[in-house]
Amino acid sequence: MFSYPLSIHLPVSFCKLKSGLDPERNENQFLLVWLWSKVQDPPEEEFSSADLTWKKFGTAEHHDDVALIPYARVDEFIIGECSNVECPTRFHIERGRKRSKGSLKEYKSDEYLEYRLYWCSFGPENYGEGGGVLPSRKYRLNTRNRAARPQSMRGCTCHFVVKRLYARPSLALIIYNERRHINKSGFVCHGPLDKDAIGPGAKKIPYISNEIQQQTMSMIYLGIPEENVLEKHIEYIQRYCGSDATVSTLASQYVRKLGMIIKRSTHELDLDDQASIRMWVERNKKSIFFYQDTSETDPFILGIQTEWQLQQMVRFGHRSLLAADSTFGIKRLKYPLCTLLVFDSRHHALPVAWIITRSIAKADVAKWTKALVDRTRSIEPGWKTNGFVIDDAAMEIDPIRDTFCCPILFALWRVRRSWLRNLVKKCSNIEVQREIFKRLGEVAYGIWGGVNISVALEELIQDFVDQTAFMDYFKSSWVPKIEMWLSTMRTLPLASQEASGAIEAYHVKLKTKLFDDSHLGALQRVDWLVHKLTTELHSAYWLDRYADESDSFQNVKEEYIASTSWHRALQIPDSAVTLDDKGHLFAKVASLKDSSITHLVWNPGSDFAFCDCAWSMQGNICKHVIKVNMICETDEGYKPSMSFQSFREILMDLWKKPMDDSIALDESVAWTRQMLDQTKQLVELNSSNDIGIVVNNMPLKWVSKKGRTFVGIPASLPALPSSSKSITKNLQKNRKRKRLSRLR
Ligand SMILES: [Zn+2]
Ligand SMILES: [Zn+2]
Incomplete structure (x- = not known):
């Protein structure tokens, strides 16, 4: 038998x-x-x-x-x-x-x-x-x-x-x-989510994964009371070890020790900032993707990216977007900070790399961008981003385009924010503020023709000549460079209000963390900035993502979900918005919390809409503006958003190109068709609650196509059949190399 x-x-x-x-x-x-x-x-x-x-x-x-x-x-x-x-x-x-x-x-x-x-x-x-x-x-x-x-x-x-x-x-x-990489208790026990047992004591302490260490550290950094940290820590450990008195004792020792280490840790490794940074670099090699010390020929550049950030960049940046919050703290910090962001699963901006440098020279930008892309591809050979969003017209885009090999988009949030903040600060009358903001918006919308920019600016300055404080600011800070900004806005595709809002939300969070009054003396020290970023800020984002993905820490999760104006706007029902149907001059949004409060949004539909709520008066894109603009988008009587207008211009440009009846035309038709199909799929994927419906309607039947064209990368976008082939080839080449090193 x-x-x-x-x-x-x-x-x-x-x-x-x-x-x-x-x-x-x-x-x-x-x-x-x-x-x-x-x-x-x-x-x-x-x-x-x-x-x-x-x-x-x-x-x-x-x-x-x-x-x-x-x-x-x-x-x-x-x-x-x-x-x-x-x-x-x-x-x-x-x-x-x-x-x-x-x-x-x-x-x-x-x-x-x-x-x-x-x-x-x-x-x-x-x-x-x-x-x-x-x-x-x-x-x-x-x-x-x-x-x-x-x-x-x-x-x-x-x-x-x-x-x-x-x-x-x-x-x-x-x-x-x-087939699963799990331990006896059934938990994934290694891999990106669960990397290292830490410290020399790791053998004695019940196995502490990278994840739990990060969780506990994050909670301590965020100032959560020790007993709550301990409770969560034990809860987590018991999943691996079961409950037992020794485990609890060891855990409480561990949490106390970690708390002590964190409390005693200081940014000042040396009295001299430069020496201190050198020491930090020496000790944190794994979190650095580029470092160039100040010398006679080279400026200071420090590129920071932790392993977790690298994973997020691979995960959310591939076949998706990267964005830069550039020139942060240009006046207050020793060196300005540039943050590279990805849009995570909720389309919130997540910092995946920090670059501290004063240099915006092409050669220097090329150095750090290249180092970053090389690092990403070293762990994910086919990694590629679909677009790079910049927010500063003075940014050198050639090295970005060359290294990332993708289109560059421009986000309006920075220019909008500085105009709005200065208006609110420098003009006292809200009606004047609204009107000036609307006129500034007309200048911006004027990039697509129909408006003579210099005449429009001259008229604006004349009409509000009595607003001396604002006009002085505008003339000195903007008039000299406005041509450059407008021409960048005209040449580059414009990013959406959702992207702008997400980058701004990151910017505001960074500001609150860095510029709280307790550290004013340290702002000129790079070691302090590095310490702040890699401890508090990193922990905050790590815990946000962890809370969301593991559905724990409900308060953290809720706060994180609501951290962009776009998400807050989605909570406002259409019925709360009333439009002024005659003049299209304003819209009203009733407050959900207090029905006696109504916010007035001036110039609805425009990126330069002006709301009178407190958040907006601080210069932010508020949920009311976004909600009103969402409604106006479907109404032909209103201006489209600048990003939509810019998208339309690109399509019209393409359409107007003269062509002969040649093979070049066939190729263009094929490309356009492909592009339209992909855009359609993307829009469907984003708006559909049932992914099955979208997939079933696709021309490709994925079922019959077994295999992993993109090894393990969550495909946020359907893959292009043509490019996937070449990527597979590259992967094979790389595997061959890996194989040699692995087997011998
Ligand atoms: Zn395993
Ligand atoms: Zn508002």
Whole structure:
């Protein structure tokens, strides 16, 4: 009788993981017969379990996945499995057996000639947990690889068996016992979300993952009381270890110690700021993507990006947008700060890199942008952004365009904000403020013709000549450079109000964190700025994202969701808005909290709409303006937003291009068609609640297209068929390189 012999070959200690397997089941026999006809030989150079079709095998409680491949391709499968983006790892041979050909007189159809049990190198032992160490293995696939070092034993249970079949030595049967990289408690125990056990004490302390360390640190940095931090910390640890008095004691010691370290940590590593920064750089190499110290020939440049930020840049920046909040603190800080942002899953701006430098010279921008892109591609070879949003007309765009190879967009938030803030500060009469803002808006909208800019400016200055304070500011700060700003706005596509609002929200948060009155003396120190960014600000964003993704810390989560005007505007019902139908001069928005309060939005529909609420009076794009503009968008009587107008101009430009009836025309038609399809899909994806409907309506049937064209990158956009091919090729090249370094 045939019986499935898998459990016999497993070490005894593994049997508990596999309880429930019933070796006598008859259907197993049929399964193998079925498998014979299904030898899989994927076309990819290296492939992984995601490229194979698996047959389930076992009982309801526990089953294995099995697949049959050519024996010659086993190595390529293992390499593919190691490159799992969610849990990059190595697999070592935990146990192996061999028999010689002809040694068996009788054998079952799945009898082995060679048997190898491969185990994820983050297991099977768990040094964090103590006890339960399995007999040490005899040999490894690669003793030099880092993942196999005992420090990183996390009790990972991911493992599979490869059997070279006695009956058919050219074939290998892969039996996957546990495909997930989880520990005994069922939690993912390594990979981007769960990276390192920390510190020299990590072996003694119940396994502290990167995630829990970051969580606890974030809470301490954000000033949450120690007892609450401890409570959350223990809650988290117990998920791994169960509850026990020692665990609690150790945890409370750990939290207190961490709190103490944080309290005592100082930005001032040396009295001299420059020396202090050098020391910080020396100690934080992993968080730096570019550093150039001040010298006679070179200016100071420090590019900071933590590993978490790198992951976010890979995740949200790929086939999506990057944006810069440039020249922050140009007057108050020693060196201005430029932040690179991505738009996260809620379209909020998330800082993924900080660059501290005074230099905007082409050569310097080229240096740090290149270093950043190289770093990103070193972990994600096909990484590419679709657009880069700038907010400063003086920014050097050539190096950005050259390095990121993508279109540059322009966001209006900075110019809008400085005009509005200065108006409110320098004019006392709200009606005058509204009117001047509207006129400034007309100058901006004038970039598409119909308005003579210099005449319009002259008239504006004449009409409000009595507003000396504002006009003096405007004449000195804007008139000399307004031509440059307007021409940038005319040449570059304009970013949406949602993007502008999100970048502004980041800018405001940065300002509140950095410019609170307690640190005025430190503003001129770079080490202080670096310390602030990498501790408090980083922690705040980390916790926001964590709270949202793990659905914990409800207060943090709610506050984070509501952190942009766009999201707050979505909460206002249409019924709260009344439009002035005759003159289109204003709109009214009733307050939801207090029905006796109504906000007046002047110049509705325009990016230069003016609201009288407190948030708007501080220069911000407020939820009322955004809500009113959302309603006006569908009403033809109102001006479209500048970004929409700019989009329309681009399409009209394309349309007006003279063409002959040549192949060039065919190519243009094909490209335009492709672009329109993609835009349509993107809009549908964004507005649809049911992704299934969108996918079903797509011309491509994804079901039949098995394989991972973009390894592990969450595809926020449907991939271009043409570009995906070249990316796959690049990936293959890179894999080849990786493979060499991995196997030798
Ligand atoms: Zn693993
Ligand atoms: Zn408002």
